[in-house]
Amino acid sequence: MLGALSRLPSWELDRTEEDVRGWPLRDGAGNLLGTVDELIVDTDTQYVSQVVLSDGRKFPAHDVFIGDGMVTLGSESRSAPSGARAEQRGETMARPVAAPVPRAPVQPPLPRAPTPPPVATAPRAVRTAEILPTRRIDEDELIIPIVDEELEVGKRVVEHGGVRIHAHTTEKPVEKTVRLRDERVTVERRPTDRALSMAEAEARFRDGSFEMKALSEVPIVGKRAHVVEEILITKNITERTEKIRETLRHTDAEVTELPRKQQSSDRKH
Numbered sequence: 001m002l003g004a005l006s007r008l009p010s011w012e013l014d015r016t017e018e019d020v021r022g023w024p025l026r027d028g029a030g031n032l033l034g035t036v037d038e039l040i041v042d043t044d045t046q047y048v049s050q051v052v053l054s055d056g057r058k059f060p061a062h063d064v065f066i067g068d069g070m071v072t073l074g075s076e077s078r079s080a081p082s083g084a085r086a087e088q089r090g091e092t093m094a095r096p097v098a099a100p101v102p103r104a105p106v107q108p109p110l111p112r113a114p115t116p117p118p119v120a121t122a123p124r125a126v127r128t129a130e131i132l133p134t135r136r137i138d139e140d141e142l143i144i145p146i147v148d149e150e151l152e153v154g155k156r157v158v159e160h161g162g163v164r165i166h167a168h169t170t171e172k173p174v175e176k177t178v179r180l181r182d183e184r185v186t187v188e189r190r191p192t193d194r195a196l197s198m199a200e201a202e203a204r205f206r207d208g209s210f211e212m213k214a215l216s217e218v219p220i221v222g223k224r225a226h227v228v229e230e231i232l233i234t235k236n237i238t239e240r241t242e243k244i245r246e247t248l249r250h251t252d253a254e255v256t257e258l259p260r261k262q263q264s265s266d267r268k269h
Contacts, residue, residue, distance in 0.1 A: 002049065005039040024070045025053060030148060033057075036071060067145060149248040163233060183214040 005011060005021075013019050025033045034053035039061075042049040048061045051071070065072045196204065 001043045002040050003043060004052075005041050005048070008041060008043070011041055011043070018066060020051065020064075020066060020071050025051070025059070025064070025073060026070060027073050030150060033073060065145070067147060072145075144253065145251070146253060147249070147251045149250065151244070151246055151248060153244050165231060165233070178219055180217040180219065182216040185212050185214045 003011075005013075019039075020036045021039060023036050025036055027033055034055055034057065036051050037054040038052040039048045040050035040052060040058070041047070050058045051061055051064050052058050059073055063073055065074055
């Protein structure tokens with residue numbers, strides 16, 4: 001039966017450093033294929049049979065070789081002899097590890113009828129899976145990986161200066177002169193001698209009241225706001241070229257032929 005390792009709670013990797021989930025997967029030419037997201041375990045054969053990338057693509061585990069922080073997809077295992085293939089392929093081998101015997105829950109003693117002894121059941125075994133290393137030595141073959149580092153340059157945005165403007169209100173006293181008008185009422189009696197007719201006399205001899213009001217001007221203070229200046233903030237975008245200098249590592253392999261041992265033709269008599 002096949003199952004994802006993350007969904008098998010009774011399975012785990014025997015060597016945690018060989019858990020390739022989250023590692024980049026590259027092909028034999030060094031091209032990035034994706035990131036390993038899941039390992040598919042064959043619980044019948046106790047091997048990891050497939051590796052699953054984050055985009056859903058699956059690759060046979062025996063075609064995957066583990067390197068320093070990454071895994072490589074190769075075809076060496078397809079041409080390897082059947083005896084050496086199990087040693088080279090990147091399958092995960094499961095090893096059973098006995099789990100502790102579960103304890104019975106602690107309960108207060110209750111009177112119970114005598115019951116037959118329970119049938120002993122084997123505790124569930126916690127199985128571990130092991131991904132075999134890439135470098136394997138047998139009697140006939142030795143695999144030595146040649147590793148190249150590639151320079152990958154990304155970009156991220158950081159703050160690089162700027163302008164902050166703080167607006168605050170200030171006050172200042174001002175003065176302005178304004179002309180105001182005041183009225184004043186005065187009463188003046190002037191002697192006169194003018195004859196009135198009977199009709200005018202009857203009209204004048206009536207009671208009444210007369211008034212004249214004096215007016216004065218007072219200042220009325222008001223305020224009016226208007227914009228006298230504007231501050232414009234703009235951001236200009238420019239591009240620049242920066243040269244990145246880094247040191248990349250490469251595995252060099254020097255092949256030296258070992259000298260043959262000469263067999264002496266001299267015999268001792």
